[in-house]
Amino acid sequence: MAKAHTQTTEEMQIETVTFLSLGGEEDVTRNMYVYEYKDQILLVDCGLGFPDESMLGVDLLLPVITYLLQNCMPEGRATKKIAGMLLTHGHEDHIGGLPYILPRLPYFPVYRSPLTAALANEKLTEFHT
Secondary structure, three states, rough: OOOOOOOOOOOOOOOOOOEEEEEOOOOOOOEEEEEEEOOOEEEEOOOOOOOOOOOOOOOOOOOOOHHHHHHHOHHOOOOOOOEEEEOOOOHHHOOOOOHHHHHHHOOOOOOOOOOHHHHHHHHHHOOOO
């Protein structure tokens, strides 16, 4: 006679991906997004925006990177690690913030198409970054 097989189920931990917008959610500028899984962060884009006439004395609008500075710095004591950045395309609202933001963060790889790489490299060279 065949033995009855019963499956036991273990309680599975729910694993989630957290999405944060560091800029770009209210308008079409300053695009920068965080996809976080466990202690790993993938950044998408690093754009800038331009102020309107009501913002006297403001030259540029940049994503707010406080979350990254608090969780990914300093490198030796960081609770999270930036695994990389994906640049979707070469418009200013997606790569314009690179020379202002990259120097403030730890080293990580940047993934992009050849055209986007050329535009981003030109932008970084222009700012001696």
